[in-house]
Amino acid sequence: MIYLETPEAVKKAEEQARMLAEHVFRPISRKYDKNEHDYPTELDAFAEVRRKGGAGGGKKAPADASAIVNGGNMTGVSSIAQLCWGDVGLMMAMPGSGLGNAAIGAAGTPEQKVKYAGCYAAMAITEPGAGSDSKNISTTATLDGDQWVLNGEKIFVSDGERCSHIVVWATLDKSKGKAAIKSFIVEKGTPGCELVRVEDKLGLRASDTATIRFENCRIDRDCLLGDKPDIAATEEERKKAFGGVMQTFDNTRPMVAAMAIGVARGALDMCEELLSAEGINLDYKKNRMEVSAIEAELYELEADWEAARLLVMNAAWMADNSKPNSTEASMSKAKAGRMCNKVTLACVKLCNSLGYSEENLLEKFARDSKILDIFEGTQQIQQLIIARNVLGKSSADLK
Numbered sequence: 001m002i003y004l005e006t007p008e009a010v011k012k013a014e015e016q017a018r019m020l021a022e023h024v025f026r027p028i029s030r031k032y033d034k035n036e037h038d039y040p041t042e043l044d045a046f047a048e049v050r051r052k053g054g055a056g057g058g059k060k061a062p063a064d065a066s067a068i069v070n071g072g073n074m075t076g077v078s079s080i081a082q083l084c085w086g087d088v089g090l091m092m093a094m095p096g097s098g099l100g101n102a103a104i105g106a107a108g109t110p111e112q113k114v115k116y117a118g119c120y121a122a123m124a125i126t127e128p129g130a131g132s133d134s135k136n137i138s139t140t141a142t143l144d145g146d147q148w149v150l151n152g153e154k155i156f157v158s159d160g161e162r163c164s165h166i167v168v169w170a171t172l173d174k175s176k177g178k179a180a181i182k183s184f185i186v187e188k189g190t191p192g193c194e195l196v197r198v199e200d201k202l203g204l205r206a207s208d209t210a211t212i213r214f215e216n217c218r219i220d221r222d223c224l225l226g227d228k229p230d231i232a233a234t235e236e237e238r239k240k241a242f243g244g245v246m247q248t249f250d251n252t253r254p255m256v257a258a259m260a261i262g263v264a265r266g267a268l269d270m271c272e273e274l275l276s277a278e279g280i281n282l283d284y285k286k287n288r289m290e291v292s293a294i295e296a297e298l299y300e301l302e303a304d305w306e307a308a309r310l311l312v313m314n315a316a317w318m319a320d321n322s323k324p325n326s327t328e329a330s331m332s333k334a335k336a337g338r339m340c341n342k343v344t345l346a347c348v349k350l351c352n353s354l355g356y357s358e359e360n361l362l363e364k365f366a367r368d369s370k371i372l373d374i375f376e377g378t379q380q381i382q383q384l385i386i387a388r389n390v391l392g393k394s395s396a397d398l399k
């Protein structure tokens, strides 16, 4: 039987997140959109909510193999969607849990999970010469005695300015391709790790996005995230090694998709409220012959939103139940990102001048939504991954 209600255990975290979104995020939403680089001090007191329910839940195996688990990932996506109903930039700016935390949760050793439990970790993959094609990174890690030496530049690092740690992708030997790519945990303030600049952006302005340079940056040998630094020799080993690094995305893509669910819900709620004041109300009992064009469009947007939400819940549920979810994680991200872009722009259109004005948040939702179809893999990259998995093709077969 398919049961589509939100599980009881998840509801509590969801309600907490909604309170925060409504009473803390919304009142300061415009303030930090306007003052892009100001630090939202109002959030410090509430960081614990995200630490408990946000990205980084990791995959939780059920004690009884046949038991159904609604664990950290399910709670994470549900809370994130609620927080992003309030403000996606402020949700990302909450101290204590960045995308690097999710990487540590997914790929760290038990010792690393304990050691970095309270940190605020950003994730640095993208470089000037490597975005979607992340296996093409040039940042190097060289072992020198008991230390790794990092050299290279990372761009568009979310939380890069405010984080305490950065999970950095670097190659041990570029000629060995993706087999040689590893993740390293660097503490901010380590000599050789320099913040170069912070970006001015279209949306997501409450969240800082930084360029970080590594110049002979020395870190301890055990800062390598997860497995051993050996470079895999065979094709099979190579696939496995990079698969381990990519495994992080199976957890983080549903989280980013959940951000899109939250932003789109916020836009739909606001749009429906504004239209209601003009006498336009959704009534599912109404004969479809009597439905206006505006109402028909709203029904379509609502259906699109619900389809995306179910994909996100499915991907998170699979992660919680230790089911391989690479395809479903990409499906949720592709659908939710696309849906959010469409819904937020449609809400601006449906409310016309009210939608375009800064008097309410509809124009901001539309600006904030664009990134949700870009980071953690663009729309096109998600579709590529899904196609490869469905057709049984390798990344060399289908580029």
Ligand SMILES: Cc1cc2nc3c(=O)[nH]c(=O)nc-3n(C[C@H](O)[C@H](O)[C@H](O)COP(=O)(O)OP(=O)(O)OC[C@H]3O[C@@H](n4cnc5c(N)ncnc54)[C@H](O)[C@@H]3O)c2cc1C
Residues within 6 Å of the ligand: 099, 122, 123, 124, 125, 126, 130, 131, 132, 133, 155, 156, 157, 158, 159, 201, 204, 209, 371, 374, 375, 376, 377, 378, 379, 380, 381, 384, 399
């Ligand atoms: C606000 C913001 C925050 C970010 N945060 C982070 C972060 O925390 N950490 C991090 O590492 N990165 C981060 N990024 C970077 C982000 O992940 C990249 O921008 C994204 O992966 C795309 O890379 P790119 O910009 O180099 O575009 P490109 O890879 O150059 O792509 C350009 C266009 O070509 C398309 N394309 C590329 N390859 C293919 C293909 N094979 N088939 C079809 N189409 C293709 C893409 O879909 C895209 O439309 C952030 C970016 C922004 C804007």
